[in-house]
Amino acid sequence: xxxxxxxxxxxxxxxxxxxxxxxxxxxxxxxxxxxxxxxxxxxxxxxxxxxxxxxxxxxxxxxxxxxxxxxxxxxxxxxxxxxxxxxxxxxxxxxxxxxxxxxxxxxxxxxxxxxxxxxxxxxxxxxxxxxxxxxxxxxxxxxxxxxxxxxxxxxxxxxxxxxxxxxxxxxxxxxxxxxxxxxxxxxxxxxxxxxxxxxxxxxxxxxxxxxxxxxxxxxxxxxxxxxxxxxxxxxxxxxxxxxxxxx
Amino acid sequence: xxxxxxxxxxxxxxxxxxxxxxxxxxxxxxxxxxxxxxxxxxxxxxxxxxxxxxxxxxxxxxxxxxxxxxxxxxxxxxxxxxxxxxxxxxxxxxxxxxxxxxxxxxxxxxxxxxxxxxxxxxxxxxxxxxxxxxxxxxxxxxxxxxxxxxxxxxxxxxxxxxxxxxxxxxxxxxxxxxxxxxxxxxxxxxxxxxxxxxxxxxxxxxxxxxxxxxxxxxxxxxxxxxxxxxxxxxxxxxxxxxxxxxx
Amino acid sequence: xxxxxxxxxxxxxxxxxxxxxxxxxxxxxxxxxxxxxxxxxxxxxxxxxxxxxxxxxxxxxxxxxxxxxxxxxxxxxxxxxxxxxxxxxxxxxxxxxxxxxxxxxxxxxxxxxxxxxxxxxxxxxxxxxxxxxxxxxxxxxxxxxxxxxxxxxxxxxxxxxxxxxxxxxxxxxxxxxxxxxxxxxxxxxxxxxxxxxxxxxxxxxxxxxxxxxxxxxxxxxxxxxxxxxxxxxxxxxxxxxxxxxxx
Numbered sequence: 197x198x199x200x201x202x203x204x205x206x207x208x209x210x211x212x213x214x215x216x217x218x219x220x221x222x223x224x225x226x227x228x229x230x231x232x233x234x235x236x237x238x239x240x241x242x243x244x245x246x247x248x249x250x251x252x253x254x255x256x257x258x259x260x261x262x263x264x265x266x267x268x269x270x271x272x273x274x275x276x277x278x279x280x281x282x283x284x285x286x287x288x289x290x291x292x293x294x295x296x297x298x299x300x301x302x303x304x305x306x307x308x309x310x311x312x313x314x315x316x317x318x319x320x321x322x323x324x325x326x327x328x329x330x331x332x333x334x335x336x337x338x339x340x341x342x343x344x345x346x347x348x349x350x351x352x353x354x355x356x357x358x359x360x361x362x363x364x365x366x367x368x369x370x371x372x373x374x375x376x377x378x379x380x381x382x383x384x385x386x387x388x389x390x391x392x393x394x395x396x397x398x399x400x401x402x403x404x405x406x407x408x409x410x411x412x413x414x415x416x417x418x419x420x421x422x423x424x425x426x427x428x429x430x431x432x433x434x435x436x437x438x439x440x441x442x443x
Numbered sequence: 444x445x446x447x448x449x450x451x452x453x454x455x456x457x458x459x460x461x462x463x464x465x466x467x468x469x470x471x472x473x474x475x476x477x478x479x480x481x482x483x484x485x486x487x488x489x490x491x492x493x494x495x496x497x498x499x500x501x502x503x504x505x506x507x508x509x510x511x512x513x514x515x516x517x518x519x520x521x522x523x524x525x526x527x528x529x530x531x532x533x534x535x536x537x538x539x540x541x542x543x544x545x546x547x548x549x550x551x552x553x554x555x556x557x558x559x560x561x562x563x564x565x566x567x568x569x570x571x572x573x574x575x576x577x578x579x580x581x582x583x584x585x586x587x588x589x590x591x592x593x594x595x596x597x598x599x600x601x602x603x604x605x606x607x608x609x610x611x612x613x614x615x616x617x618x619x620x621x622x623x624x625x626x627x628x629x630x631x632x633x634x635x636x637x638x639x640x641x642x643x644x645x646x647x648x649x650x651x652x653x654x655x656x657x658x659x660x661x662x663x664x665x666x667x668x669x670x671x672x673x674x675x676x677x678x679x680x681x682x683x684x685x686x687x688x689x690x
Numbered sequence: 691x692x693x694x695x696x697x698x699x700x701x702x703x704x705x706x707x708x709x710x711x712x713x714x715x716x717x718x719x720x721x722x723x724x725x726x727x728x729x730x731x732x733x734x735x736x737x738x739x740x741x742x743x744x745x746x747x748x749x750x751x752x753x754x755x756x757x758x759x760x761x762x763x764x765x766x767x768x769x770x771x772x773x774x775x776x777x778x779x780x781x782x783x784x785x786x787x788x789x790x791x792x793x794x795x796x797x798x799x800x801x802x803x804x805x806x807x808x809x810x811x812x813x814x815x816x817x818x819x820x821x822x823x824x825x826x827x828x829x830x831x832x833x834x835x836x837x838x839x840x841x842x843x844x845x846x847x848x849x850x851x852x853x854x855x856x857x858x859x860x861x862x863x864x865x866x867x868x869x870x871x872x873x874x875x876x877x878x879x880x881x882x883x884x885x886x887x888x889x890x891x892x893x894x895x896x897x898x899x900x901x902x903x904x905x906x907x908x909x910x911x912x913x914x915x916x917x918x919x920x921x922x923x924x925x926x927x928x929x930x931x932x933x934x935x936x937x
Contacts, residue, residue, distance in 0.1 A: 268616060275587045299626070300587050303617045340769045340794050369762060370797045379793070515863060522834045546873070547834050550864045 198225050198262070198286035201254040202247075204276030204297065206427055210245055211273060213403035213432045215266035217243050217396075222312045223264060225257040229429070235316045241396050242316055242435040251429030253281060262286065262293065263307030269295075272302045318435070323413035323421060325352040327360040328382030329375065331424060334412075335405030337362050337373045338397045344369045347439060348397065350414060351389035359383060360412075364394070381409050388414035390438040400434050407432075417441070445472050445509070445533035448501040449494075451523030451544065453674050457492055458520060460650035460679045462513035464490050464643075469559045470511060472504040476676070482563045488643050489563050489682040498676030500528060509533065509540065510554030516542075519549045565682070570660035570668060572599040574607040575629030576622065578671060581659075582652030584609050584620045585644045591616045594686060595644065597661060598636035606630060607659075611641070628656050635661035637685040647681050654679075664688070692719050692756070692780035695748040696741075698770030698791065700921050704739055705767060707897035707926045709760040711737050711890075716806045717758060719751040723923070729810045735890050736810055736929040745923030747775060756780065756787065757801030763789075766796045812929070817907035817915060819846040821854040822876030823869065825918060828906075829899030831856050831867045832891045838863045841933060842891065844908060845883035853877060854906075858888070875903050882908035884932040894928050901926075911935070 214221060218234040229248040235241065249255040276282055276297045283296035287303075295302040341348045341364035349363040359377035364370060377383055400422065404410050407424035414420055422434040461468060465481040476495040482488065496502040523529055523544045530543035534550075542549040588595045588611035596610040606624035611617060624630055647669065651657050654671035661667055669681040708715060712728040723742040729735070743749040770776055770791045777790035781797075789796040835842045835858035843857040853871035858864060871877055894916065898904050901918035908914055916928040 271590050272616075275583070275590070297587075299620055299622055300584060301619050301621070302587075302591070303619070305615045336769070337794065340791075340796075343765050343769070344796070368799045369766075372795050372797075373793055374795070375793055518837050519863075522830070522837070544834075546867055546869055547831065548866050548868070549834075549838070550866070552862045 197288070198257040198260065198284065199254070200252045200256070200284045201281050202252045202284070204273055204280045204282045205278060206251060206430060207247075207282060208270065208273045208276070209403065209406055209426045210247055210430050210432070211266055211270050213400075213426070214243050214245060215270055216399040216402060217241050219267055220263065220265055220307055220312050222309045222315065223262050225260045225262065227257060227259070229255065230257075233315045233318065235313070236396075240393065240437050241400070242318065244318065244433045246431045248429035248431075251427065260286075261309040263309040263312045264293065264304070265307060268304060272297070272304065275300065319419075321413075321415075321419060321421065321435075323388075323415050323418060324384075325386030325388040325415065326382070326384045326411055326413040327352060327375070327380050328409050328411045329360070329380055331404045331407035331410045334410055335401040338394065338401040340364075340373070341371050342394050342398055344371045346394050347391055348394050349389060349391050349441070350412065350420060352383075352386060352414060354385060359385070382411070387416050388418075390414060390417050390420060391441040392420060392436055393439055396436055400436075403432060444535070445504040445507065445531065446501070447499050447503070447531045448528050449499045449531070451520055451527045451529045452525060453498060453677060454494075454529060455517070455520045455523070456650065456653055456673045457494055457677050457679070458513055458517050460647075460673070461490050461492060462517055463646040463649060464488050464681075466514055467510065467512055467554055467559050469556045469562065470509050472507045472509065474504060474506070476502065477504075480562045480565065482560070483643075487640065487684050488647070489565065491565065491680045493678045495676035495678075498674065507533075508556040510556040510559045511540065511551070512554060515551060519544070519551065522547065566666075568660075568662075568666060568668065568682075570635075570662050570665060571631075572633030572635040572662065573629070573631045573658055573660040574599060574622070574627050575656050575658045576607070576627055578651045578654035578657045581657055582648040585641065585648040587611075587620070588618050589641050589645055591618045593641050594638055595641050596636060596638050596688070597659065597667060599630075599633060599661060601632060606632070629658070634663050635665075637661060637664050637667065638688040639667060639683055640686055643683055647683075650679060691782070692751040692754065692778070693748070694746050694750070694778045695775050696746045696778070698767055698774050698776045699772060700745060700924060701741075701776060702764070702767045702770070703897065703900055703920045704741055704924050704926070705760055705764050707894075707920070708737050708739060709764055710893040710896060711735050711928075713761055714757065714759055714801055714806050716803045716809065717756050719754045719756065721751060721753070723749065724751075727809045727812065729807070730890075734887065734931050735894070736812065738812065738927045740925045742923035742925075745921065754780075755803040757803040757806045758787065758798070759801060762798060766791070766798065769794065813913075815907075815909075815913060815915065815929075817882075817909050817912060818878075819880030819882040819909065820876070820878045820905055820907040821846060821869070821874050822903050822905045823854070823874055825898045825901035825904045828904055829895040832888065832895040834858075834867070835865050836888050836892055838865045840888050841885055842888050843883060843885050843935070844906065844914060846877075846880060846908060848879060853879070876905070881910050882912075884908060884911050884914065885935040886914060886930055887933055890930055894930075897926060 217236040233244040285294040293304045344366035345364040360375040362373040410424040464483040480491040532541040540551045591613035592611040607622040609620040657671040711730040718725045727738040779788040787798045838860035839858040854869040856867040904918040
């Protein structure tokens with residue numbers, strides 16, 4: 197049993213944060229909200245999100261799992277205007293999700309959850325350093341780095357003038373972002389320097405750009421954990437595997 | 444003889460309402476305004492429009508016919524800014540239409556009216572039911588239906604909660620729009636349920652979306668007549684043949 | 691030695707005015723500012739610009755030459771937001787240009803100036819007539835002419851009602867722009883009528899459209915000189931060769 201009402205924009209933002217990496221996902225329903233964990237087809241990035249019941253105008257659910265094609269869900273949500281709510285209602289017998297937007301009601305066929313790739317085990321990582329910065333700032337730096345390269349190094353230093361840095365080296369040109377400690381919203385200093393694929397960061401940065409603040413947890417040649425909130429009760433986490441740096 | 448001044452936007456809207464279905468048309472000029480009737484190449488949709496003289500800032504014409512390539516006319520009109528007027532003047536000797544926009548003057552070659560497909564006879568139809576709703580509302584529903592299917596059923600029921608409905612069934616998902624009688628701007632109840640091609644409705648809905656109110660006249664497996672006004676003195680009518688419903 | 695700070699928008703506009711015609715250019719640095727002269731690959735159009743030191747927030751340079759790929763420079767400048775300044779600093783030893791935008795710093799590899807096509811000699815031309823008009827007006831007329839033809843005739847007459855004209859004749863339709871003397875911002879009457887390629891005028895007209903006023907100097911079957919300013923201290927000149935008119 198699942199019935200909920202939520203702002204179309206909130207749901208759209210949450211869905212987009214996932215659909216940039218995975219198409220078909222399994223939502224886990226409980227009394228407390230909706231959760232999801234998924235890996236991208238190439239096993240490089242992991243995404244998990246949690247829509248707490250407080251993110252909804254109305255929320256009622258019994259524990260269960262539903263398989264959803266996010267591309268089609270995003271397509272339906274794109275029909276809602278800014279400020280509109282959508283109504284979600286599970287039709288368990290027919291394996292359908294009814295989505296109401298205004299006087300329109302969509303019937304979305306669900307996917308058998310057993311046909312969807314198994315949920316990944318989220319690894320326990322002890323990431324020694326972190327920085328917190330505005331999402332829009334990170335997005336802009338990622339887009340700038342894309343101009344010169346396919347990869348980017350993220351790192352943390354002891355130098356207060358250069359506390360967090362991002363470096364992209366192309367064949368011809370290069371880019372460096374330096375953020376002094378004073379410009380960061382939060383900082384846990386420590387040794388950190390790892391190389392990442394800009395393709396993945398670019399896919400993630402659309403959602404990241406909407407977050408007031410985003411936390412980046414890093415280590416040396418270690419995965420990057422990106423966590424942020426989108427409005428009240430929507431938590432998104434990405435985990436991105438490092439690439440091997442060739443020097 | 445034909446000379447007229449009209450708001451570029453009014454003429455552009457009227458031309459777009461037709462050019463989504465037909466490229467080359469024959470305008471019939473009279474003292475009272477400009478008229479047109481045309482069918483699309485596949486004989487599925489018919490469009491007629493009437494620009495009454497009151498739609499013009501200035502209008503003077505003697506009876507006659509001119510053949511126009513609407514794509515080129517629309518292209519010229521796209522150069523006018525919002526709020527600008529265009530001047531139209533027929534050069535009968537050279538078979539040209541002079542179009543003035545500001546200090547620019549275009550000379551558009553006319554098409555021999557005898558080379559244009561004959562005007563259709565508009566069939567006399569006794570459509571038992573009708574609804575009136577805001578144009579923007581219909582446009583939105585058509586765009587929503589396109590997300591799931593190529594065809595759509597439009598119908599009228601006796602149920603006040605579901606007075607006018609639209610149903611699109613795709614291979615996987617489906618959509619239903621229900622409009623209670625209270626939300627309609629006008630209603631003539633009666634038996635009506637017919638299937639239509641969404642391609643055509645989508646082509647028409649761009650112009651429909653600009654109308655404050657649009658009237659849909661329907662029957663059972665019968666054509667759909669759509670009529671609306673765009674501003675003062677511009678009347679547009681579409682007639683769309685039904686498709687056979689396979690169940 | 692070269693170090694300068696300039697509004698990103700000013701530099702972007704100046705670079706775009708050139709990059710629509712040439713990709714790789716040689717900037718000449720002096721105490722007074724930055725200069726450039728270049729011809730397009732087909733030798734039809736010439737562009738020269740001058741960024742006087744007063745166009746900069748800060749400017750310090752010793753005489754020299756640097757070779758720049760304008761496509762990559764424009765790409766970097768596109769990352770700056772409206773109202774932001776960029777810092778330019780030459781790293782002579784490594785043949786790099788450092789471009790700072792906010793906390794981002796790009797390192798752009800320079801091109802060996804000797805590998806760039808030699809600067810053209812700007813011909814001395816005695817153009818008998820000129821008109822001055824708003825840049826946006828010329829841009830609009832060029833875009834309108836593109837709807838009907840690939841070429842356009844520009845000319846000046848003695849008739850005050852038709853002082854400056856532009857004519858485009860297509861296979862089917864034609865366009866005429868007539869500007870009465872009273873609508874021009876400046877005029878030097880004289881014999882002038884020449885045919886030009888619309889492709890080139892269209893490439894130039896994006897920058898021209900941003901200028902408050904643009905001066906067109908013309909003759910009979912003679913090149914067209916277009917000169918305008920973009921803000922304080924930015925001067926742009928185009929010289930466009932005429933095409934032979936076939937009648």
